[in-house]
Amino acid sequence: MPAAGSKGAPKNPGQLKDDTSSSRDEKQVVLRALSSPPFKDYRVWWSLSDSKYAGTAMIIKKKFEPKKVSFNLDRTSSKHEPDGRVIIAEFESFLLLNTYAPNNGWKEEENSFQRRRKWDKRMLEFVQQVDKPLIWCGDLNVSHEEIDVSHPDFFSSAKLNGYIPPNKEDCGQPGFTLSERRRFGNILSQGKLVDAYRYLHKEKDMDCGFSWSGHPIGKYRGKRMRIDYFLVSEKLKDQIVSCDIHGRGIELEGFYGSDHCPVSLELSEEVEAPKPKSSN
Known part of the structure; x- marks a missing residue:
């Protein structure tokens, strides 16, 4: 759903658009769903x-009210990030971060490479500065390792209309270029973050190990990537119970009409440190 606000007027990224008949109809569909079980709680x-191409939402049980919700990587800012790419919920003992990372794009000339590099730099700064354990989820638009794509050679050599970027590290499918993958690895390392799915699932799963799938018709049929994540601070890794991808197969079972499928994470309650044994 786009942000509220008529054409040419300032937009309200915290409200759903409803100034046209089609947007009002769409809003009513969404609000009816959110007022019905289980979402009414x-x-x-x-x-x-x-516009509809971006934006995020966070749905939290009412009994788990966060201390604060912000919409900018600068948590002191009251403004929303451009394109609605960030929501941060602060709880007593952790931060929950939801992001929709910008796509790297195919061409340096379109400034998309620069936009993604700037985003990754800001994310690196954010994860280095957080003052609580972090749970970070969302469409991060990157597949970290070859195990995270169905066809590594296909994605590594992918081109748009034959165009080859001048920098070899920027070549390939957006989300699987060497430069993106290396920056993502650095964010994990410097932020002391654990990829919850890969922490539990060490082997490649060609059936249900990918969260994004290409168009079911054409050269991208069956070509899949894992670009949706749950990342957690290292101090939370022993609390990871499960992290699952809920879509499977090239027929897109569990994708519900989208090119992405749901990913879930379950954490246990805080693990108590073992008490030291007393010596006599």
């Missing part, structure tokens, strides 16, 4: 873009 926060 949840509260939703929006950070929306001016």
